[in-house]
Amino acid sequence: MSETLANLLQENRRFEPPAALADAANVKADAYEEADADRLAFWAKQAHRLDWAKEWDQVLDWSNPPFAKWFVGGELNVAYNCLDRHVAAGRGDKVAIHWEGEPGDTRTLTYADLHALTCQAANALADLGVRAGDRVAIYLPMIPEAAVAMLACARIGATHSVVFGGFSADALSGRIQDASAKVVITADGGYRRGKPSGLKTIVDEAVAQCPTIEHVLVVRRTGQEVAWSERDLWWHETVETASTEHEAQPFDAEHPLFILYTSGTTAKPKGILHTTGGYLTQASYTQHAVFDLKPETDVYWCTADIGWVTGHSYIVYGPLSNGATQVMYEGTPDTPHKGRFWDIVDKYGVTILYTAPTLIRTMMKWGDEFPAAANLSSLRVLGSVGEPINPEAWMWYRKNIGHDNTPVVDTWWQTETGAIMISPLPGVTGTKPGSAMRPLPGISADVVDDEGKSVPNGGGGFLVLREPWPSMLRTIWGDDQRFIDTYWSRFPGMYFAGDGAKKDDDGDLWLLGRVDDVMLVSGHNISTTEVESALVSHPSVAEAAVVGATDPTTGQAIVAFTIPRGSVDTAGDAGEALIKELRDHVAKTLGPIAKPRQIMLVAELPKTRSGKIMRRLLRDVAEHRSLGDVTTLQDSTVMDLISDGMKSAK
Ligand code: ATP
Ligand code: MG
Secondary structure, eight states, X not given: OOSOBXXXXXXXXXXXXXXXXXXXXXXXXXXXXHHHHOHHHHHHHHHTTSOOSBOOSEEEEOSSTTOOEEEETOEEOHHIIIIIHHIIIIITTSEEEEEEOTTSOEEEEEHHHHHHHHHHHHHHHHHTTOOTTOEEEEEOOSSHHHHHHHHHHHHHTOEEEEOOTTSOHHHHHHHHHHHTOSEEEEESEEEXXXXXXXXXXXXXXXXXXXXXOOEEEEEOSSOOOOOOOTTEEEHHHHTTTSOSOOOOOOEXXXXXXXXXXXXXXXSSOOEEEEESXXXXXXXXXXXXXXXXXXXXXXXXXXXXXXXSHHHIIIIIIHHHHTTOEEEEEOSOTTSSOTTHHXXXXXXXXXXXXXXXXXXXXXXXXXXXXXXXXXXXXXXXEXXXXXXXXXXXHHHHIIIIISTTTSOXXXXXXXXXXXXOOBOOOTTTOOBOTTOOBSBOTTOOEEEEOTTSOBOOTTOEEEEEEOSOOTTOOOEETTOHHHHIIIIISSSTTSEEEEEEEEEOTTSOEEEEEEGGGOEEETTEEEOHHHHXXXXXXXXXXXXXXXXXXXXXXXXXXXXXXXXXXXXXXXXXHHHHHHHHHHHHHHHHHHOGGGOOSEEEEOSOOOBBTTSOBOXXXXXXXXXXXXXXXXXXXXXXXXXXXXXXXXXXXX
């Protein structure tokens, strides 16, 4: 982005919080004033929502930026805060997890159950020689043992590194090696798309390259045959036979809690390091504030995988530290049918749902009849995370899932930020479809131009964070220099998020996608997000990805890959007519400058395993290059189909 980002999309719809929700909201408008008046006092107050074994001496030590220390001198145990204190307060019988396996099997774990199992796992890991500070890799399907494994590590001060269960042996071994993990916790397999998938086989292949691994602990989930060696141990023989008594020791507030590798949408994944006190403070507070979570009455469901940061902060640490009852689902949304999610919402009476734009757009593509067949009346707050949400997808979500009266909170954050940073508060903020609205209380986000100067309302540029925040990453594991170079060098004294954003006339924030994806067309910086949103606002379009391809006259030209909605006819002339209509529609919505040079109708888009569109591969296609690294792609055959289509369209 040479100057500022063009501000093309206008959105005038507004949705105020329902009055009853606003009246009873956990967090009210005064939280902003309180945090503005004294940011550190505000965060100290939120830290007091947790139980500390030793109070801190200093809220923030920022004497050696960008290396922050929060709650200096304080001590606490994360697992104690997520489990023991609820049991001690007489809430042991409360359901912590309603688990639903993909084949339809279920388990119910109370806080007492989860506590006992975590103590057993902590004892078993300690018996295997795992000590505070050691690293443990976790490569599990979405079963309760995934949460237990994380909590057991936290309990004994071991640093976990969860690797998404869909990653290859190479990806897994790279992450194990980078962290020098001592133990891997895995399963024989898990269920996805109606079939058992093998995990242990992948671990065996990965561990062959990992001399630091001493033991592989294996949960039996599918019962499939697995190869076995000396270092392998069954979970049911090791953990489930261990003592259920374990006293949690407190750890320093800055003790490393976990390493998590970013999704790898843009480049080689980075091992993001999070620590104990600040991380839990913000994960816990944001769960309470952004979702208005009422532990006594709500049933919360986050559809993310535990392998992503969303699963860390909003399946494990956020909900459990607040004593929530939640749903955990193992499988895919279309197994055995496309209404599975909505069946789950009705079955458990889910009140708060947190999911991703990719899923919402997929549901739009499948059609309105699936949610329409369900009741969904229990829902009262809807959340979105992972990518910019197109205004039309936001509207679809609110209308078809949220019966037109449920607040939608679009939450912006990253693996690096550890917890939600920019989001509406459901009982406070009047929302605008597609906008993440305002930084949360205690967070100072801004949009700056090339020189790091704050842009005025109506302007666009780079998203930055001006002040340290409790759940910020502390470094990139083993690479302080990359930490400094990646996040702190672009603008001195500010954290550079790598995302483009704009401020509207009211000063509310709109995320415009990654800075690397911004297009330069005839001297104008245009965001891929805005053009995609314009395409998705056409009734025939479910999903779109846009890239800038080199063009001899305009510098870059806009090339769009578009997935039509389920019912739309695209055969022959109908397809040609639709393409013309879509080009005109974009020109009308955003102005002629944004009219795509070319639109391709496709059946799928290349996505990372966390469901994000990988535009750099589409750029390769649009510029007729051979494809770059495809290892984090969910389904690499998608690219062959798109490349073939591109050739025939030429
Ligand atoms: P990598 O950094 O390895 O390329 P990644 O950025 O996809 O991978 P994550 O940390 O999982 O890895 O994702 C954070 C990014 O997701 C943000 O920087 C932003 O681009 C996008 N994102 C997340 N939530 C939102 C949101 N609500 N609106 C817009 N973008 C979002
Ligand atoms: Mg990133």
